[in-house]
Structure formats: structure tokens, C-alpha cells
Amino acid sequence: MNVDIQAIRSDTPLLASTVYMDTAAASLPPDAVLDAVRTYVLDTGHIGIYLPAFRKATYERVEGVRQRLALFLGAQPQEVAFTKNATESISLIARGIDWQRGDEVLVADTEMLSNLLPWRRLEVTHGVVVKMVASDAQGRLSPEAFAQAVTPRTRLLTFSHIPNSTGVVQPAAEICAVARKHGFWSLVNASQSVGLVGVDVEHIGCDFLAGCGRKALRATEGTGFLYIREALIGSIEPVLAGWWNGSYDRQTGALSFVAGARRFEAGCPIVPSIVGLGAALDYATRIGIEAIEARVQELTAYAIGHLSGIDGFELYGPPDAKGRIGIVPFNLRGTDPSRIVAALEQQHCIIEAGGFMADAILARYGVSTMARVSLHYFNTREDIDHMVAAIRAIRAIRNLQPIHRTSKEHS
Ligand SMILES: Cc1ncc(COP(=O)(O)O)c(C=O)c1O
Known part of the structure; x- marks a missing residue:
């Protein structure tokens, strides 16, 4: 060690x-993270935030962090989006799916509000049915409990890899295997686990994974992220649209979005946080x-x-x-x-x-x-x-x- x-x-x-x-x-956050954030923010004022060479280097830096984040999660860079926090990551998926009335979502009873409310809200807005899946007396989830709740209308299951109120490490790969077996999607809320235990999206076999950098990774606030399996990127509607992720052809009226998970980010990226996230990933990787x-x-x-x-x-x-x-x-x-x-x-x-x-x-x-x-x-x-x-x-x-x-x- x-x-x-x-x-x-x-x-x-x-x-x-x-x-x-x-x-x-x-x-x-360790000082290396704070220094990275501070230096970037000072540079924006001292060098000139839109000095072309500085801006180019900044965007390259953002993409460099995307690559390191992807590597840390066992994903490909084009499968990772920066968000403001895990709640936003979960909501982007919840709002981006083409729900049909009567579709069902399985939500573990271990979830805190941020992985409950986005789904409960769909009950009101889209006629989705939320089914709660019970953990055992010690807060452990089982793949069997999820499997029992599956019906032909099930479209997604979700749970926290490590719930914030128990600290249980849930059998994420086994639970996600239930979704794969029945042909529907899984979303892992990894807010507590990334930076604390190994999180590898290929091993877990999830379709979506939401996380935040300010907990075990020791980044600053404003460092959420979202993993989306590459094959599904085109199936999820980008809820946020604007510069950075899209374009509009005035002649034809056609809208288009950039390739990869970056299409789920819109507008100016939160560069200070992303730079700090990069330093936090380096710090955790060194240990x-x-x-x-x-x-x-x-x-x-x-x-x-x-x-x-x-x-x-x-x-x-x-x-x-x-x-x-x-x-x-x-x-x-x-x-x-x-x-x-x-x-x-x-x-x-x-x-x-x-x-x-x-x-x-x-x-x-x-x-x-x-x-x-x-x-x-x-x-x-x-x-x-x-x-x-x-x-x-x-x-x-x-x-x-x-x-x-x-x-x-x-x-
Ligand atoms: C298990 C779990 N899910 C979701 C969240 C929400 O994270 P965020 O504040 O980054 O949206 C938290 C953080 O408190 C959490 O512990």
C-alpha cells in the first residue's frame, strides 16, 4: 500500500x-486541487479568458480531464459528460428517455431524494410507474428483489452503488445483469462510490452512471459527471441545448448536436470545477x-x-x-x-x-x-x-x- x-x-x-x-x-479538497482551481481562475483575469491561445488551451484541458475521468471509470472519453452535480446527471437521463405512459422504473428504497424525485416526477409528467424495490433489514439490495419486480413494461432500474445512509456496497454488477438479461436499462448512482472503491462501468455493466467529484474524489463543488454507454447516446434526448453542444441551420431549420456524451452539456463549461476535477483524479490515481x-x-x-x-x-x-x-x-x-x-x-x-x-x-x-x-x-x-x-x-x-x-x- x-x-x-x-x-x-x-x-x-x-x-x-x-x-x-x-x-x-x-x-x-487537497491543496493540489485548490491550487489548480485558483491558478486557472487567476489566469482568466491575468492572461485574458478569451485570449485565443488561452481559450484553445483551456478547451484542450477540458478534453484532457474528460479523458482522465473516462479512464478512471473504465469508459471511453466520448461516453462521459460533465454536469454540475449528480442530481443533474440523473435528471438528464430521466428527462431524456422517450417514455410511454405505463412504462415502469424500478427504484431501490435506499435512495436519497436526488435519485427518487426525478423518477417520481415522471409519474406526474409522463404517466410512468415507479416501483420501489426493498432492501433487506440491513439495507442490502439483491438482484432477486429487482428480478421479481420486472414486468414487460420495465424500462430502467436504478440504485446507489453506496447509499449515503448505510454505506453498504451494493452488488452493482449483479443488479445491472438483471436489466441486461431482461433487455432494459440500468442507472447506477455512484455519488458515494467513485474515488472510494473501484468503479468500472464495463465491469458493472451499467448503461448510465451518475457521480459527483466533491465527495470521495475530493474535487470542489460543481463537478458532477454522467456516463452513458456509447450505443445509447443517440437514444437519449439532450435536454439542454445551445452553444457548445448544438447547432442550427438557418437555411434548412435543421438542429444538430455534437457527437458523444458532450451533447448533454450546453453552454459554457464550468472550467474551474473541471480543472479541479482533473487535479483530484490525478491525486486519487497517485494514491x-x-x-x-x-x-x-x-x-x-x-x-x-x-x-x-x-x-x-x-x-x-x-x-x-x-x-x-x-x-x-x-x-x-x-x-x-x-x-x-x-x-x-x-x-x-x-x-x-x-x-x-x-x-x-x-x-x-x-x-x-x-x-x-x-x-x-x-x-x-x-x-x-x-x-x-x-x-x-x-x-x-x-x-x-x-x-x-x-x-x-x-x-
Ligand atoms: C447517494 C447520493 N446520491 C445523490 C447525491 C446528490 O449529489 P449532488 O449534490 O452532486 O447532486 C448525493 C449527495 O448528497 C448522495 O449521497
Whole structure:
């Protein structure tokens, strides 16, 4: 494993003073990413954003990032589009399919709003039927559960490779094989998995994959992406149209779009974000995805092992670290999770609490809110010890004092 953890940590100065455990929301970009963004933005003003030579180099750079992103995903460059975020990627597919009334979409019950609302909206606008596919009691999805829901009207299935509220690594290839076997499409929401575990679209066998760069890849905001299998590019209507992706022949009135997945991008690309995404891909590639996965897996087991010793600790999802990675959702019996977040903040430790916009799976757990620790390779066992000690301290205070909840804590 070529992870020089001290060198990695020194690339992110905040880690010297703060325990950061909210990568599942957004991670801390390393300085190499911030420098790439800053340099580009300064150059736009200092060199001249539309200086022809600079603009040409900028567009070449954008295409260079597209190539590196494609390589990272096991795709071809013409199969990858830049978007603003994963929600946009999912919506581009949901709105781009030629739905017929009564078509069916299978959506896993593990999904957060961004992979639910685009499909639910089709029920209203296109008469599409959304069928929810249940995960098991530990949040695991099975290919069989999807297969049972298939009918002749099924056109697409979708699920998160790693849901944000469980951290379960779903059997993506097996689930997508169900879609292939029955001749319909699969969309993998890889928002949490790209940069954390190996994601190879050929291996997974998906037709579409949506992701974002600001989580495990450690890019900045504004770095969504969409993979579309090449053979399907012509079957999906480009929802966004304008310069960059299309043209209009005034004589004939004909509209045309550029080749490849770039046709799903319209208007000025978000170059600062794309440049940062390129630096983030280089950074992750230097460490190596196997090394990242192995380290986060080991830290996840360490965190669960130590948190489990705390009185009242309730873990959601699988009972241990097996089959999950990075994300540790939990409650302390009798303690509002927002109190845990607030107490940890005072100890310079950042975690998150809430419903994570994943109502269906939280309802299965019988809760409406929970705390969530999410780890990345830059975390250490000492970080986890610090976090566990801080939670133990909350527990100790709670045992001494009755809690006076405020109405805000219940919201
Ligand atoms: C599983 C999952 N899907 C989708 C999203 C939405 O991502 P974005 O904000 O990039 O649209 C998130 C991010 O919070 C997520 O965790």
C-alpha cells in the first residue's frame, strides 16, 4: 500500500487542527486541487479568458480531464459528460428517455431524494410507474428483489452503488445483469462510490452512471459527471441545448448536436470545477484506488469496533464493517443526534446528523434522524479515538443530567 499518510495529511492543512469525518457530504479538497482551481481562475483575469491561445488551451484541458475521468471509470472519453452535480446527471437521463405512459422504473428504497424525485416526477409528467424495490433489514439490495419486480413494461432500474445512509456496497454488477438479461436499462448512482472503491462501468455493466467529484474524489463543488454507454447516446434526448453542444441551420431549420456524451452539456463549461476535477483524479490515481479502499475499509472496522463499546450505541445497516465502507450511521439511545454533532464541533470534529433525505430507509430503521460519521483515507485511528472519546463524554454528561430538549432539537 503506497499511502504516505503524513504526506497526504500535510496536503490538507486543516487536518492538523480538525478531525474531518463528513466526506459523504463533501470532502476536503487537497491543496493540489485548490491550487489548480485558483491558478486557472487567476489566469482568466491575468492572461485574458478569451485570449485565443488561452481559450484553445483551456478547451484542450477540458478534453484532457474528460479523458482522465473516462479512464478512471473504465469508459471511453466520448461516453462521459460533465454536469454540475449528480442530481443533474440523473435528471438528464430521466428527462431524456422517450417514455410511454405505463412504462415502469424500478427504484431501490435506499435512495436519497436526488435519485427518487426525478423518477417520481415522471409519474406526474409522463404517466410512468415507479416501483420501489426493498432492501433487506440491513439495507442490502439483491438482484432477486429487482428480478421479481420486472414486468414487460420495465424500462430502467436504478440504485446507489453506496447509499449515503448505510454505506453498504451494493452488488452493482449483479443488479445491472438483471436489466441486461431482461433487455432494459440500468442507472447506477455512484455519488458515494467513485474515488472510494473501484468503479468500472464495463465491469458493472451499467448503461448510465451518475457521480459527483466533491465527495470521495475530493474535487470542489460543481463537478458532477454522467456516463452513458456509447450505443445509447443517440437514444437519449439532450435536454439542454445551445452553444457548445448544438447547432442550427438557418437555411434548412435543421438542429444538430455534437457527437458523444458532450451533447448533454450546453453552454459554457464550468472550467474551474473541471480543472479541479482533473487535479483530484490525478491525486486519487497517485494514491491508487485499491490502497484507498483498503485503508478506508480498515478505518471503518476500527470506528465501528470502538463506537460499539459506547453505552446506547445503535448502528444502522450491516451489523459490522463487512459489506460496507466509509459510512457509519448511528444513534445514541436517548440522545438527539444534533447534540452529538454540536458537541463534536466544539471538539473540532466534523460529522453530520439528520434524515439524509433518505426517508424510506430511515423509516425501515424506525428513526427519522441519525448521526453519520463518514471516513476517508486521510483519517487516522487517532481521529477516530478523538471522536469516540468526545462521544463518550456526551454520554457521561447525559448520564449525570436529565436532557432538557428544545423544540429546535426536535425539528
Ligand atoms: C447517494 C447520493 N446520491 C445523490 C447525491 C446528490 O449529489 P449532488 O449534490 O452532486 O447532486 C448525493 C449527495 O448528497 C448522495 O449521497
